[in-house]
Amino acid sequence: MEAAKTAKATEKYKNYIAILSTWVILATAIGILVGSVTSVLLNTNDFLGETREANTWLIYFLPLGGILIGYMYMYHGKESGNDAALGNNLVIEGVHGKSRVLRRMGPIVYIGTFITVLFGGSTGREGAAIQMGGSVSQGIIQFFKINPIDTKILLMSGISAAFAAAFGTPITGAIFGMEMVTLGKMKYNAFIACVVASFVAHYTTEKAWGVEHEKFIIQAIPELSIVTFAKVIAVSILFGLLSLLYCQLRHGIQKYTEKLFNKNHMIRAFVGGLVIIALTVLIGSYDYNGRGLDMLEQSFKEDVPPYAFIAKLVFTAVTLGTGFVGGEAIPLFFMGATLGNTLSTIVDLPMSFLAGLGLIAAFCAGANTPIAALFLSIEMFDGKGIEYFLVACLVSYIVSGHHGLWPSQSVYGSKS
Amino acid sequence: MEAAKTAKATEKYKNYIAILSTWVILATAIGILVGSVTSVLLNTNDFLGETREANTWLIYFLPLGGILIGYMYMYHGKESGNDAALGNNLVIEGVHGKSRVLRRMGPIVYIGTFITVLFGGSTGREGAAIQMGGSVSQGIIQFFKINPIDTKILLMSGISAAFAAAFGTPITGAIFGMEMVTLGKMKYNAFIACVVASFVAHYTTEKAWGVEHEKFIIQAIPELSIVTFAKVIAVSILFGLLSLLYCQLRHGIQKYTEKLFNKNHMIRAFVGGLVIIALTVLIGSYDYNGRGLDMLEQSFKEDVPPYAFIAKLVFTAVTLGTGFVGGEAIPLFFMGATLGNTLSTIVDLPMSFLAGLGLIAAFCAGANTPIAALFLSIEMFDGKGIEYFLVACLVSYIVSGHHGLWPSQSVYGSKS
Missing domain, CATH: 1.10.3080.10 (Clc chloride channel)
Incomplete structure (x- = not known):
């Protein structure tokens, strides 16, 4: 036995x-x-x-x-x-x-x-x-x-x-x-x-393969206080809304152009390309084509144009909404960080900290992955300000509701 | 409309x-x-x-x-x-x-x-x-x-x-x-x-309320290398087994004494108390009564008795297995950290690093909460060596199988 x-x-x-x-x-x-x-x-x-x-x-x-x-x-x-x-x-x-x-x-x-x-x-x-x-x-x-x-x-x-x-x-x-x-x-x-x-x-x-990854440096993390937490919550709501706006616009453009051109993806992307050319000429800069790493890095160090976040949002929504491909994380990093940078003129928090918060919160709201986003902040910024990042992830995750980059994510239970 | x-x-x-x-x-x-x-x-x-x-x-x-x-x-x-x-x-x-x-x-x-x-x-x-x-x-x-x-x-x-x-x-x-x-x-x-x-x-x-919490300091984190990862995996298996052994012994004592004394918890705990007295006299020290914070702190700095981890295991299994109460996290921290300390004489890794690994891995295996355990390492040790701690949490979590401190945890799907 x-x-x-x-x-x-x-x-x-x-x-x-x-x-x-x-x-x-x-x-x-x-x-x-x-x-x-x-x-x-x-x-x-x-x-x-x-x-x-x-x-x-x-x-x-x-x-x-x-x-x-x-x-x-x-x-x-x-x-x-x-x-x-x-x-x-x-x-x-x-x-x-x-x-x-x-x-x-x-x-x-x-x-x-x-x-x-x-x-x-x-x-x-x-x-x-x-x-x-x-x-x-x-x-x-x-x-x-x-x-x-x-x-x-x-x-x-x-x-x-x-x-x-x-x-x-x-x-x-x-x-x-x-x-x-x-x-x-x-x-x-x-x-x-x-x-x-x-x-x-x-x-x-x-x-x-010797690949090197970009480094973004947060220079200063504010002291833990109720006022700072309140500020972090306020800006994180904005980052969440930013991501929400991007997802809605991107999916809206996709739906609209697919219907308009009867699922002919060649015409869709052709027209999308024309729009991007027009936008580029209109804005008079190449800052919003490609990945835009230069301005993303800049947003941790010095002022960027106050409309940068919305420009990137439109450029990316048109690019990916009309059938071009690549990835949405870096554009979301860009939108979040530049919005953070812009907010630093009105919210009394360090610029690089706001940029970092925006980067993480915008990504979190789009990807709907709060724990991964928190770890991303830890790995990107060496664990600095982890309490703030948790709050930013939580708030942006809630604000974005059930919208996100990938409609195929299944929803298990309500978020709230 | x-x-x-x-x-x-x-x-x-x-x-x-x-x-x-x-x-x-x-x-x-x-x-x-x-x-x-x-x-x-x-x-x-x-x-x-x-x-x-x-x-x-x-x-x-x-x-x-x-x-x-x-x-x-x-x-x-x-x-x-x-x-x-x-x-x-x-x-x-x-x-x-x-x-x-x-x-x-x-x-x-x-x-x-x-x-x-x-x-x-x-x-x-x-x-x-x-x-x-x-x-x-x-x-x-x-x-x-x-x-x-x-x-x-x-x-x-x-x-x-x-x-x-x-x-x-x-x-x-x-x-x-x-x-x-x-x-x-x-x-x-x-x-x-x-x-x-x-x-x-x-x-x-x-x-x-002005409560202050203990601080444990990891002095040195080894460079990332395959050899170090292999060592971390090996010791984490031991930490997982340690926790498994503790859980089995603790639940075994509980089942046995409940049966033996027909669920009379007064007699159970009375006998448990006698056993603890006997063990204390036998070992000739009070290091394993109470929370044992002194030795836990010591294990990050200098040698502790090589049998400390097993002594704490037996003391705690008897204490909690016979109906006394309190908590199992700090005892698991103690067992893991002192085992790590003991292992530092045979495994070429810094003592405080091994103690920290043991503390986290033993807790992870007992509580079956790998992500929380990883965050515990981040909050306790300021994000140092996070790659190693993730591996330690993963390994000890797997080794412990479906055993743990709390049988009421529901199991969703196999771990492997």
Whole structure:
């Protein structure tokens, strides 16, 4: 009796170790692959972005680039009812088992991002990283014929790896992969896979490929006081509303143009490109094309134009709303940080602190990932002012309601 | 049509604001109340602990103290099927709506903790804080006749407030309240209430009542490298096993003595007291009675006895397994930190770093709250070595399996 029990326990234990080992190996593979392809994305993007900055006339080819992107998604983006044009939403639906992530999605979004960046659309690249993360995971899933439950976990670890590699923040990446796919709960059963994939991808990117990530420095954090907390809450409401406005405008433009041009993505993006050219000429500066890292960095140090946040909001909503691709995190960082910078003229808080708060809160409200956003603040700003960032994340998360970057996030229970 | 729509939206918005305001007000009330009563707990406990240290003979009254505690729980601890002796488990079940938290639970566990501490049982006080947090919330719930769903959230914010106040860590408190009640997912809908209660309780304790919390300093964090990660994983497995062993022994003693003495908690605790006296005489030191803060602090600075971790494990398992009360977090901190200290003689990592890892990992494995444990490391050690702490939390969380301090935690999905 006892011997049989022990044998059974040993069996169970062996099983447990076997499952764990499998996960560690799979997640390591995903980490290395996703870390490597993300490095390619980051380096190529930097090169193309610099090329555009040196050759500002490239912007006039943006409408043609739009036709190319539209063509790719219309004629090569679909497979058995799954549409790569859904972007991050398709990855999220893949995790929920509602759709199948397409392996071709990663390569397509990479090329689309390169085109968008080279010709001056306003975008980031994190979406591309995440979709490629999903594609790589999907490749492994199909190769090893992984079952549906494990499919979820592998896709989540692909997201984690991509986020960690794209931003140089492994802890945030791990949490983000678990938190992004649902609004309101985290799936711990994917914890190990996400952490391993995240760390491996991060170190692959930094150590093996030598990628360096941007640093934003918060110079001063105010003393903890009720008055400061009140100020942080007030500005965080604004950051949340900013993000809400962006999401509404971006999705509104998408819906409107899809209807107007009867889902012809080539015409949609062509017109979008024309609008971006017009806006660029109108505003008389290239600050709102591409990622806009210069002004983002500037917003932590010195004054930026007071309308910068709204300019970036419109540029990005048009770019991504008409079918260009890339990523929305860096644009949201930009909007939040520049709004923070602008607010520093009327709110008595240090400029770099307001910029940092705006960066994190705008991202949090858009991505609906408060815990990941809090970790992002810890990894970006070395844990400074963590109490304030928690409050900023909470407030912006609540203000944004059930709106966000990705309509496919499932909602579990009301936020309040 | 449009006007009706706008009116409806305005109505919805007003509703939203009203609900939010209610939560902020209720959570603030809980924060102030729980912060204040926790201050009383901490100050009284410090006083009683010092009294015991100055009068070591008090230990000989521990068996009599046990009878008192047993009497309280047997004759005053039950009400319509709900048993205060379940301790934190009753609070957890209250959140899940399976039981009703008793208002009397807090006062009883306070008195029980005072007795345990004065007469030298090995215990902390965090359990008492959390149960009182639950009682205070329950008082508010019954006073305002709160509905079942909101009852959950109020209880969770009571837990958050208590944790924040007991440890001086508001962010960890907020996360802990959400994470403790379930194993494997967090309930974000309680986010706002937990954060507000946690912050208010923390500042009530520190600013209004002048409570000071212990500081543990990690002197050196090793450079990030694969070798160091491997070492961290190896020691974290040991910390996880340590916690597992403690939980098994503690619950084993409880089951065994309950059966042996036919649920007569007075005899159970009397015998438990005798065993503690015998153990204390045997080991010839009072280091393992009470909270043991001196040795816990020492373990970050200089060598402690190599058997300290196992001594504390046995002392605490006997104390709490036979019906004394208080808390298990500080004892777990002690076990983990002293095991880390002992390991520093064979593992080439800085002593204070190993002690810190042990403290966090042992707590994580026992409480099954990896994200809260990670935040605890950030708040305790100023964000130093966060990558290592994440790995330590993950590993110890996995090693501990589905065992933990509180059997009432529900399990959502497998951990692996």
